[in-house]
Amino acid sequence: MDLGLNEQQELLKNSAREFLENECPETHVREMEEDEKGYSPVLWQKMAEQGWHGLLVPEQYGGAGFDFVDQMVLVEELGRALVPGPYMSSVFGGAVPILEAGSDAQKQEFLPKIAAGELIFTLALTEPSARFDESGIQAKATVSGNDVTINGTKLFVPDAHVADYLIVAARTAKGVTLAIVPTKQDGVKTTVLQTIARDKQCEVVLNGAKGQLLGADGAGWAALAPVIQKYTVAECAYLVGLAQMDFEIAVDYAKERVQFGRPIGSFQAIQHKCADMVTDVDGSRFIMYKAAWSISAGQPAAETSIAVNMAKAWCSEATRRVVAHGQQIHGGIGFTKDYKIQLFYRRQKRAELAFGDADFHRELVAQQLGL
Amino acid sequence: MDWSDSPEQANFRQEVRAFIQAKLPDPYKPKAGEATGEGEGFAGGWQADRKSTDPKRVATASQWATALADKGWIAPAWPKEYGGAGLSTVEQFIYNQEMAEAAAPSVGGMGVSMLGPTLIVHGSEEQKKEHLSRILSGEVAWAQGYSEPGAGSDLASLQTRAVRDGDEFVINGQKIWTSGAHFADWLFALVRTDPQAPKHRGISFMIMDIKTPGLSVRPLINMGWEHGFNETFFEDVRVPAKNLIGEENRGWYVGMTLLDFERSGIAGAVSYRRGMGEMKEFLGGKGKSFQRQDWNTTRLELADRAIETEVLFNFAFRIVSIQNRGLVPNYEASVNKTFGSELHQRLSRTQSKAWGLYANVWDRTSKYAPMGAAHIHDYVGSVPHSIFSGSNEIQRNVIATRGLGLPRG
Numbered sequence: 001m002d003l004g005l006n007e008q009q010e011l012l013k014n015s016a017r018e019f020l021e022n023e024c025p026e027t028h029v030r031e032m033e034e035d036e037k038g039y040s041p042v043l044w045q046k047m048a049e050q051g052w053h054g055l056l057v058p059e060q061y062g063g064a065g066f067d068f069v070d071q072m073v074l075v076e077e078l079g080r081a082l083v084p085g086p087y088m089s090s091v092f093g094g095a096v097p098i099l100e101a102g103s104d105a106q107k108q109e110f111l112p113k114i115a116a117g118e119l120i121f122t123l124a125l126t127e128p129s130a131r132f133d134e135s136g137i138q139a140k141a142t143v144s145g146n147d148v149t150i151n152g153t154k155l156f157v158p159d160a161h162v163a164d165y166l167i168v169a170a171r172t173a174k175g176v177t178l179a180i181v182p183t184k185q186d187g188v189k190t191t192v193l194q195t196i197a198r199d200k201q202c203e204v205v206l207n208g209a210k211g212q213l214l215g216a217d218g219a220g221w222a223a224l225a226p227v228i229q230k231y232t233v234a235e236c237a238y239l240v241g242l243a244q245m246d247f248e249i250a251v252d253y254a255k256e257r258v259q260f261g262r263p264i265g266s267f268q269a270i271q272h273k274c275a276d277m278v279t280d281v282d283g284s285r286f287i288m289y290k291a292a293w294s295i296s297a298g299q300p301a302a303e304t305s306i307a308v309n310m311a312k313a314w315c316s317e318a319t320r321r322v323v324a325h326g327q328q329i330h331g332g333i334g335f336t337k338d339y340k341i342q343l344f345y346r347r348q349k350r351a352e353l354a355f356g357d358a359d360f361h362r363e364l365v366a367q368q369l370g371l
Numbered sequence: 372m373d374w375s376d377s378p379e380q381a382n383f384r385q386e387v388r389a390f391i392q393a394k395l396p397d398p399y400k401p402k403a404g405e406a407t408g409e410g411e412g413f414a415g416g417w418q419a420d421r422k423s424t425d426p427k428r429v430a431t432a433s434q435w436a437t438a439l440a441d442k443g444w445i446a447p448a449w450p451k452e453y454g455g456a457g458l459s460t461v462e463q464f465i466y467n468q469e470m471a472e473a474a475a476p477s478v479g480g481m482g483v484s485m486l487g488p489t490l491i492v493h494g495s496e497e498q499k500k501e502h503l504s505r506i507l508s509g510e511v512a513w514a515q516g517y518s519e520p521g522a523g524s525d526l527a528s529l530q531t532r533a534v535r536d537g538d539e540f541v542i543n544g545q546k547i548w549t550s551g552a553h554f555a556d557w558l559f560a561l562v563r564t565d566p567q568a569p570k571h572r573g574i575s576f577m578i579m580d581i582k583t584p585g586l587s588v589r590p591l592i593n594m595g596w597e598h599g600f601n602e603t604f605f606e607d608v609r610v611p612a613k614n615l616i617g618e619e620n621r622g623w624y625v626g627m628t629l630l631d632f633e634r635s636g637i638a639g640a641v642s643y644r645r646g647m648g649e650m651k652e653f654l655g656g657k658g659k660s661f662q663r664q665d666w667n668t669t670r671l672e673l674a675d676r677a678i679e680t681e682v683l684f685n686f687a688f689r690i691v692s693i694q695n696r697g698l699v700p701n702y703e704a705s706v707n708k709t710f711g712s713e714l715h716q717r718l719s720r721t722q723s724k725a726w727g728l729y730a731n732v733w734d735r736t737s738k739y740a741p742m743g744a745a746h747i748h749d750y751v752g753s754v755p756h757s758i759f760s761g762s763n764e765i766q767r768n769v770i771a772t773r774g775l776g777l778p779r780g
């Protein structure tokens with residue numbers, strides 16, 4: 001029974017924070033909002049040198065072999081710094097599915113390169129139906145031996161425009177099937193959408209796109225379950241870091257901004273908002289770590305499943321309350337593009353929606369509680 | 372990070388469970404498909420049972436008190452040398468969690484939770500000797516006389532006056548909201564001994580037999596039509612000077628003392644979770660006919676309450692992990708108090724809403740009362756939870772100023 005970080009996690013957290021304060025300042029986040037790629041290959045490489053891309057990857061495949069809770073400690077820091085780029089895509093949408101479903105040859109081929117930052121992956125899951133369940137997968141695939149050919153449209157695929165490979169979920173006669181699909185081929189057309197977070201989510205049209213089978217034909221949805229769980233918890237961790245920083249900025253602002261001859265942070269209306277913010281941020285942190293711990297400690301499947309749904313249901317709404325208070329506390333200046341607080345507000349929405357918002361997860365919680 | 376028990380913790384948990392299994396009297400055991408009720412309410416629990424007119428309730432209360440006393444578990448937090456169990460904060464946490472799981476009433480009331488710890492730190496040897504053992508034996512129940520009509524949140528503005536007269540103090544004034552004073556044998560109170568001093572420095576901590584001449588307890592009926600708290604009047608009440616605890620005029624600080632208590636509020640989280648389980652069981656069985664037509668909205672609200680209960684569990688776990696690392700919680704205990712009490716209110720609203728029109732029924736014995744009208748009673752009973760033990764506004768002030776370092780208003 002202990003809800004604190006261990007020494008290794010403290011070390012990871014502190015070194016990540018220091019690194020990102022230097023390498024990923026607000027100016028960088030803003031630059032990347034206007035950048036075509038949306039990330040800096042230089043920073044990408046430096047992050048790889050920190051060992052971050054392969055944190056979860058076992059040492060035999062060129063990674064650091066940390067566990068999932070450690071990984072969440074790092075993602076919290078990425079959220080805090082609003083690190084732009086395909087980190088989440090490549091780790092949770094690439095390394096994790098390959099770890100879950102890949103053959104040993106695939107692991108040998110791809111994992112060391114993901115860990116080294118040489119390859120970028122992303123998960124092509126959702127479609128124009130915008131559903132997160134199995135029936136949302138309507139893209140068609142045919143399988144011949146190890147080769148897969150895919151037709152269909154994937155939507156809201158993060159970072160597909162810079163990815164080297166997609167992991168595509170498509171439907172064969174046997175059911176949902178996964179494939180590793182290189183992006184540099186005629187059958188793959190990527191269009192970047194303009195989004196509230198100014199991240200890079202794409203429409204990906206697959207027109208006879210060729211790839212290789214990942215896992216067995218028809219075994220894709222089962223293979224995706226743990227991937228979606230981990231990715232969902234990672235989005236929660238990102239939200240926790242983002243909300244923590246938003247809250248800290250707001251509290252600092254409230255201490256400095258003077259109106260009526262005193263800091264606005266001395267007014268109870270502001271104080272009570274700050275008290276509610278810390279409650280929501282802390283609540284988010286622990287429910288996220290509970291789910292992460294459940295995964296990494298191998299708790300019974302039913303317990304892990306509901307822990308993940310509870311975490312995303314809570315984090316989605318609690319962090320939205322936090323960033324809304326963050327805006328209100330800033331008054332007029334918070335509404336300007338130049339001031340930093342809005343960067344958090346816009347990005348919160350992306351992660352709130354990713355892998356289902358609170359309405360989606362609350363329904364799953366109700367079902368699992370037998371309500 | 373680890374939500375599971377260490378082997379020692381698991382052993383201790385097993386010990387507590389086995390004890391409850393063997394010793395908790397049947398009338399205190401939850402019944403399948405029924406609501407366990409609020410149990411620890413200000414008007415109910417052990418205090419009420421031991422002074423009940425029903426001999427069965429008196430016998431049950433004493434049977435349970437004896438079982439706990441034999442095990443040395445009446446006062447889990449007190450040091451062993453004073454007859455406590457000397458449990459570590461983690462053990463207290465497990466003890467409280469398991470007692471709450473079993474809906475077992477705690478014994479000893481404010482004597483165990485408040486007066487005892489204060490005496491242990493500030494009492495003279497004679498005072499400890501006289502009072503601690505009588506708390507542990509369940510012989511004496513205590514009430515708390517702090518609040519006054521003009522001194523609620525701003526407690527230090529209290530006016531009840533104590534004037535020294537030889538080896539006695541003469542007390543005049545009024546206390547209010549004195550919970551359980553009608554069941555209590557003794558009262559501990561804060562009184563003003565120096566009206567000239569700054570308000571926190573003219574207060575003394577005093578104890579007195581509740582039957583002292585001039586002291587009268589008059590019922591206040593709460594909005595649930597129950598007699599839980601009282602007004603307490605003092606007219607020339609003569610209290611021996613040896614009943615002063617700690618130094619004269621240092622009573623404010625004496626009153627703020629507590630032992631190394633587990634302060635996670637775990638019992639609340641446990642009872643909310645159990646309550647939702649009981650409700651589900653009832654709906655799946657004999658309560659099916661009560662389920663409202665448009666159930667889906669309520670169903671999703673209940674899911675939210677379950678998620679919030681999980682958050683409260685984590686807040687409770689956080690407090691005990693902080694304590695277990697030898698640190699003292701700062702704003703975190705105030706977070707638990709506000710979040711827990713507001714969740715309690717939301718939960719009772721959601722649960723009573725589930726019954727539609729049947730939520731009108733207050734009579735617990737009516738055939739039209741789903742689960743003995745437990746939820747609508749809780750809807751009323753949870754109202755003061757955001758008021759007492761430091762109102763939620765005060766708690767938020769504490770979080771903001773002490774926790775976040777915002778300037779005081």
Ligand SMILES: Cc1cc2nc3c(=O)[nH]c(=O)nc-3n(C[C@H](O)[C@H](O)[C@H](O)COP(=O)(O)OP(=O)(O)OC[C@H]3O[C@@H](n4cnc5c(N)ncnc54)[C@H](O)[C@@H]3O)c2cc1C
Nearest residue numbers: 257258259260264267268269270328329330331332333335
């Ligand atoms: C989109 C937009 C358009 C605008 N257009 C115009 C315009 O055309 N012309 C013009 O003159 N102005 C305009 N304004 C300015 C607007 O009137 C101010 O933003 C507003 O008065 C708040 O002042 P502030 O932004 O300095 O925030 P602050 O006064 O610094 O307030 C910051 C926070 O502290 C809180 N706060 C402040 N005082 C107290 C208190 N006593 N008690 C409790 N809380 C307190 C506020 O409620 C807020 O949450 C505009 C603002 C916006 C956002």
Ligand SMILES: Cc1cc2nc3c(=O)[nH]c(=O)nc-3n(C[C@H](O)[C@H](O)[C@H](O)COP(=O)(O)OP(=O)(O)OC[C@H]3O[C@@H](n4cnc5c(N)ncnc54)[C@H](O)[C@@H]3O)c2cc1C
Nearest residue numbers: 515516517518523524548549550755758759760762764765
């Ligand atoms: C069921 C119940 C049992 C109780 N049992 C006992 C007992 O056994 N012994 C005992 O001594 N007392 C007891 N109390 C009293 C309890 O401690 C007080 O009710 C509490 O301290 C609040 O004081 P008050 O009721 O006078 O409200 P007030 O202090 O008058 O508060 C009224 C409202 O104003 C708000 N407020 C006050 N000050 C501030 C501030 N600085 N900033 C913002 N808002 C503020 C409060 O939060 C509240 O919402 C009990 C109360 C209840 C309801």
